[in-house]
Amino acid sequence: xxxxxxxxxxxxxxxxxxxxxxxxxxxxxxxxxxxxxxxxxxxxxxxxxxxxxxxxxxxxxxxxxxxxxxxxxxxxxxxxxxxxxxxxxxxxxxxxxxxxxxxxxxxxxxxxxxxxxxxxxxxxxxxxxxxxxxxxxxxxxxxxxxxxxxxxxxxxxxxxxxxxxxxxxxxxxxxxxxxxxxxxxxxxxxxxxxxxxxxxxxxxxxxxxxxxxxxxxxxxxxxxxxxxxxxxxxxxxxxxxxxxxxxxxxxxxxxxxxxxxxxxxxxxxxxxxxxxxxxxxxxxxxxxxxxxxxxxxxxxxxxxxxxxxxxxxxxxxxxxxxxxxxxxxxxxxxxxxxxxxxxxxxxxxxxxxxxxxxxxxxxx
Amino acid sequence: xxxxxxxxxxxxxxxxxxxxxxxxxxxxxxxxxxxxxxxxxxxxxxxxxxxxxxxxxxxxxxxxxxxxxxxxxxxxxxxxxxxxxxxxxxxxxxxxxxxxxxxxxxxxxxxxxxxxxxxxxxxxxxxxxxxxxxxxxxxxxxxxxxxxxxxxxxxxxxxxxxxxxxxxxxxxxxxxxxxxxxxxxxxxxxxxxxxxxxxxxxxxxxxxxxxxxxxxxxxxxxxxxxxxxxxxxxxxxxxxxxxxxxxxxxxxxxxxxxxxxxxxxxxxxxxxxxxxx
Amino acid sequence: xxxxxxxxxxxxxxxxxxxxxxxxxxxxxxxxxxxxxxxxxxxxxxxxxxxxxxxxxxxxxxxxxxxxxxxxxxxxxxxxxxxxxxxxxxxxxxxxxxxxxxxxxxxxxxxxxxxxxxxxxxxxxxxxxxxxxxxxxxxxxxxxxxxxxxxxxxxxxxxxxxxxxxxxxxxxxxxxxxxxxxxxxxxxxxxxxxxxxxxxxxxxxxxxxxxxxxxxxxxxxxxxxxxxxxxxxxxxxxxxxxxxxxxxxxxxxxxxxxxxxxxxxxxxxxxxxxxxxxxxxxxxxxxxxxxxx
Numbered sequence: 001x002x003x004x005x006x007x008x009x010x011x012x013x014x015x016x017x018x019x020x021x022x023x024x025x026x027x028x029x030x031x032x033x034x035x036x037x038x039x040x041x042x043x044x045x046x047x048x049x050x051x052x053x054x055x056x057x058x059x060x061x062x063x064x065x066x067x068x069x070x071x072x073x074x075x076x077x078x079x080x081x082x083x084x085x086x087x088x089x090x091x092x093x094x095x096x097x098x099x100x101x102x103x104x105x106x107x108x109x110x111x112x113x114x115x116x117x118x119x120x121x122x123x124x125x126x127x128x129x130x131x132x133x134x135x136x137x138x139x140x141x142x143x144x145x146x147x148x149x150x151x152x153x154x155x156x157x158x159x160x161x162x163x164x165x166x167x168x169x170x171x172x173x174x175x176x177x178x179x180x181x182x183x184x185x186x187x188x189x190x191x192x193x194x195x196x197x198x199x200x201x202x203x204x205x206x207x208x209x210x211x212x213x214x215x216x217x218x219x220x221x222x223x224x225x226x227x228x229x230x231x232x233x234x235x236x237x238x239x240x241x242x243x244x245x246x247x248x249x250x251x252x253x254x255x256x257x258x259x260x261x262x263x264x265x266x267x268x269x270x271x272x273x274x275x276x277x278x279x280x281x282x283x284x285x286x287x288x289x290x291x292x293x294x295x296x297x298x299x300x301x302x303x304x305x306x307x308x309x310x311x312x313x314x315x316x317x318x319x320x321x322x323x324x325x326x327x328x329x330x331x332x333x334x335x336x337x338x339x340x341x342x343x344x345x346x347x348x349x350x351x352x353x354x355x356x357x358x359x360x361x362x363x364x
Numbered sequence: 365x366x367x368x369x370x371x372x373x374x375x376x377x378x379x380x381x382x383x384x385x386x387x388x389x390x391x392x393x394x395x396x397x398x399x400x401x402x403x404x405x406x407x408x409x410x411x412x413x414x415x416x417x418x419x420x421x422x423x424x425x426x427x428x429x430x431x432x433x434x435x436x437x438x439x440x441x442x443x444x445x446x447x448x449x450x451x452x453x454x455x456x457x458x459x460x461x462x463x464x465x466x467x468x469x470x471x472x473x474x475x476x477x478x479x480x481x482x483x484x485x486x487x488x489x490x491x492x493x494x495x496x497x498x499x500x501x502x503x504x505x506x507x508x509x510x511x512x513x514x515x516x517x518x519x520x521x522x523x524x525x526x527x528x529x530x531x532x533x534x535x536x537x538x539x540x541x542x543x544x545x546x547x548x549x550x551x552x553x554x555x556x557x558x559x560x561x562x563x564x565x566x567x568x569x570x571x572x573x574x575x576x577x578x579x580x581x582x583x584x585x586x587x588x589x590x591x592x593x594x595x596x597x598x599x600x601x602x603x604x605x606x607x608x609x610x611x612x613x614x615x616x617x618x619x620x621x622x623x624x625x626x627x628x629x630x631x632x633x634x635x636x637x638x639x640x641x
Numbered sequence: 642x643x644x645x646x647x648x649x650x651x652x653x654x655x656x657x658x659x660x661x662x663x664x665x666x667x668x669x670x671x672x673x674x675x676x677x678x679x680x681x682x683x684x685x686x687x688x689x690x691x692x693x694x695x696x697x698x699x700x701x702x703x704x705x706x707x708x709x710x711x712x713x714x715x716x717x718x719x720x721x722x723x724x725x726x727x728x729x730x731x732x733x734x735x736x737x738x739x740x741x742x743x744x745x746x747x748x749x750x751x752x753x754x755x756x757x758x759x760x761x762x763x764x765x766x767x768x769x770x771x772x773x774x775x776x777x778x779x780x781x782x783x784x785x786x787x788x789x790x791x792x793x794x795x796x797x798x799x800x801x802x803x804x805x806x807x808x809x810x811x812x813x814x815x816x817x818x819x820x821x822x823x824x825x826x827x828x829x830x831x832x833x834x835x836x837x838x839x840x841x842x843x844x845x846x847x848x849x850x851x852x853x854x855x856x857x858x859x860x861x862x863x864x865x866x867x868x869x870x871x872x873x874x875x876x877x878x879x880x881x882x883x884x885x886x887x888x889x890x891x892x893x894x895x896x897x898x899x900x901x902x903x904x905x906x907x908x909x910x911x912x913x914x915x916x917x918x919x920x921x922x923x924x925x926x927x928x929x930x931x932x933x934x
Contacts, residue, residue: 045763046763046766046767046770049763049764049767050767050771053767053768054771054776057776057779057780058776058779061779061780061783179659179911179914179915179918180907180911180914180915181907181910181911182914183856183860183910183911183913183914184906184907184910184911185860185863185864185867187864187867188903188906188907191882191886191891191899191903192900192903194891195891195896195899199891199892199894259478260473260477260478260479261478261479261480261481261482263429263473263479264471264473264479264480264481265481266429267427267429267465267466267470267471267473268465268466268471268492268493268496269461269462269463269464269465269466269467269493269496269497270462270492270493270496271462271496274492274496278481278484278492279481282481282483282484283481283482283483293770294769294770297769297770297771297772297773298772300772300774301772301773301774301864302864304774304775304778304864304868305864305867305868308868309867309886319775319778320778320868320870323775323778323779323782323870324782324870326782331775331779334775335772335775335776338771338772338775339771339772342770342771342772343770343771346770357483358482358483358485358526358528359482359483359526359528
């Protein structure tokens with residue numbers, strides 16, 4: 001969309017004196033396209049900025065991955081000899097550690113952008129880090145994605161009802177519970193759930209993502225097992241996630257309830273549920289769509305702990321394992337993937353927004 | 365009060381001893397202090413008074429839209445919709461009240477307020493209220509909405525627009541069209557021309573008068589502007605500090621105001637050729 | 642001046658039961674932390690109750706040991722008291738650093754506007770949106786035997802954007818108020834306007850910024866500790882939870898070892914959040930009474 005827009009313009013307004021004026025005229029006639037182009041531009045700046053911050057952050061931390069690798073190799077293969085200079089040089093080459101920091105950065109970005117190559121991983125040497133990450137990615141997307149969306153839907157609906165019925169006991173309980181618990185780590189809930197359901201009652205598994213006796217594949221048995229094993233980690237995210245969405249939705253809802261169009265809807269004699277959904281909720285849920293995208297990074301942070309506790313084979317566990325073994329490429333790769341996913345999700349939601357919201361002029 | 369049920373009464377609304385109080389931390393403030401007033405079928409009744417005189421509170425109380433800390437503390441409001449049995453508006457609740465709304469008792473708010481739902485197309489704001497109270501008209505909606513819009517001088521394409529795409533005058537017209545969509549017995553209009561351009565005010569007033577002729581609705585018009593009443597109303601009731609100080613035929617009142625306050629209000633109308641000081 | 646400030650504080654607290662409740666809970670916790678050396682001594686009754694093998698291992702909660710003992714025979718209650726004090730100190734250190742950085746960034750960005758605001762806001766925004774926990778873990782992995790203060794500084798690197806965001810939006814809204822314009826006309830220097838006109842009006846929001854940064858910092862450290870990647874040498878409440886998990890307290894039914902730290906931290910998070918929402922409710926007219934009575 002971004003790429004083909006300007007050429008079309010030039011043809012369109014060929015009679016115009018300057019082509020730049022033509023672009024501007026076209027953009028002013030297509031405000032949504034202008035908004036989209038601008039937003040995509042910001043996305044690339046943010047993405048580049050975030051990946052750069054991450055790269056230099058890890059490079060500036062002391063620690064030598066090649067030394068670590070050689071130590072690991074020596075332990076694993078009983079290498080007795082001292083690492084030769086050539087061997088070190090070869091590994092340095094392979095891990096992209098030659099030259100100064102800036103040329104390392106350029107090389108890293110080139111490989112990442114052009115080839116999707118994150119370099120070899122240490123924990124699974126010589127498997128490339130991207131393969132290690134791609135193996136873990138579906139688990140995290142499944143666990144985190146489903147829990148995050150579910151929390152959002154539940155929280156927005158319950159929060160709207162809590163705002164709608166403000167002053168009632170149920171609303172007060174939900175609100176105060178949300179205030180008390182919305183900043184609690186998912187991990188706490190996970191621990192309590194594990195203690196109750198896995199250790200005390202023994203009804204649900206406390207570790208792993210599926211029953212190791214069942215071979216992975218598209219079978220009902222396997223899917224059932226995945227769901228069963230995913231229940232506790234998912235629930236720990238959903239409980240806290242829902243509470244925090246309840247609180248923020250209620251805060252958006254209450255000012256809307258004082259609006260003239262709600263009084264008008266009441267005067268129209270519409271049914272309560274209809275006023276709640278079509279008038280009140282429709283006018284306050286839009287900021288929550290943006291907020292959802294922004295919350296994903298935060299949810300990812302909390303999800304790392306949950307995965308680690310349940311030994312869930314997703315990105316979080318991969319990250320912790322990689323850090324324990326100082327596997328730079330994998331750590332940076334997981335961070336890059338998380339940054340990319342979150343920023344892309346925010347971008348897509350922002351592009352979706354003008355289609356849902358007729359009010360806002362997006363070309364400003 | 366002594367209507368024979370089934371007979372169409374002369375009065376649409378009979379207000380008796382209505383009292384409304386706002387409770388504040390410094391005690392209760394009486395906004396409406398014992399009002400008796402009849403609204404006759406088919407008439408346009410103007411309610412005049414300065415801001416704070418209680419005229420808007422009266423409207424909100426009659427529409428049963430009064431919110432805390434406001435509270436009706438006394439009186440009765442007998443409502444006689446055609447084809448239904450008379451009810452005391454202050455005593456109906458829940459579903460009974462909801463069914464009465466719009467098809468019998470409708471509301472025309474000030475257009476400059478954000479009474480239209482900003483995220484719904486105009487046509488959907490017609491549809492929801494029509495389908496709620498008259499679902500049998502579903503099949504005729506496609507011709508009904510353009511006809512209603514035409515009635516207030518709007519083009520059919522307005523139906524597809526969102527409120528933020530409309531001017532203040534257009535919004536007021538849309539609200540008028542929605543108000544009469546179900547041919548209610550009584551429309552209560554709260555400051556229908558306030559905050560509009562003077563030229564547009566005249567047009568809106570003309571449209572309101574036309575609506576009465578075309579739909580035969582009874583209209584209660586609340587306005588601080590005596591000019592509006594002079595141009596539109598049949599009768600006018602003047603409120604001051606929560607009480608009615610004068611009720612009468614609009615010409616009578618203008619020609620020979622009985623109350624000193626009414627006289628002041630009339631004198632405040634800017635006259636042509638002479639600047640209001 | 643101080644009297645006026647105190648009066649304002651009192652009036653604010655009276656206006657919000659939620660804020661008052663949050664401050665009371667925080668106050669009680671701070672008192673507990675301040676007296677934690679005394680409490681620990683009292684439990685020990687002469688000896689150090691958190692020394693390895695001070696008592697028998699895995700004692701169940703009872704009169705002698707309110708919360709039992711752990712795998713090394715240490716008194717869990719004494720450990721929790723000491724760890725609470727550490728968690729609070731981390732929150733305070735990181736909260737103060739983050740707030741100072743946040744205030745500076747917010748003022749430079751919000752007050753100066755233009756491209757400086759553009760760059761700073763984008764940077765703050767990026768740090769708020771991207772998952773920063775991997776960065777924090779990596780940083781922590783290299784911090785062995787660090788002091789409490791160093792840990793606070795480390796955590797602040799990721800906690801300041803919370804404060805900066807809250808305060809910047811307030812600076813933006815205050816900047817356009819008439820009295821600031823008036824001050825601009827009558828006074829020449831920005832710093833004077835900031836100190837005399839903007840800062841007093843921003844105090845509540847600086848409070849909100851402090852509370853959210855402190856919350857984020859404690860949250861972050863607990864996160865590091867519970868996966869065993871916390872900086873060495875600091876025993877906070879998260880560390881106790883980590884011990885409980887790794888030593889099998891869950892399977893052994895030694896629930897106080899993880900339930901009590903969790904409850905304390907939950908209370909702490911709740912109190913900080915109550916302060917946050919209470920302050921916002923009192924000072925942000927749009928939200929007045931919004932979170933509900």
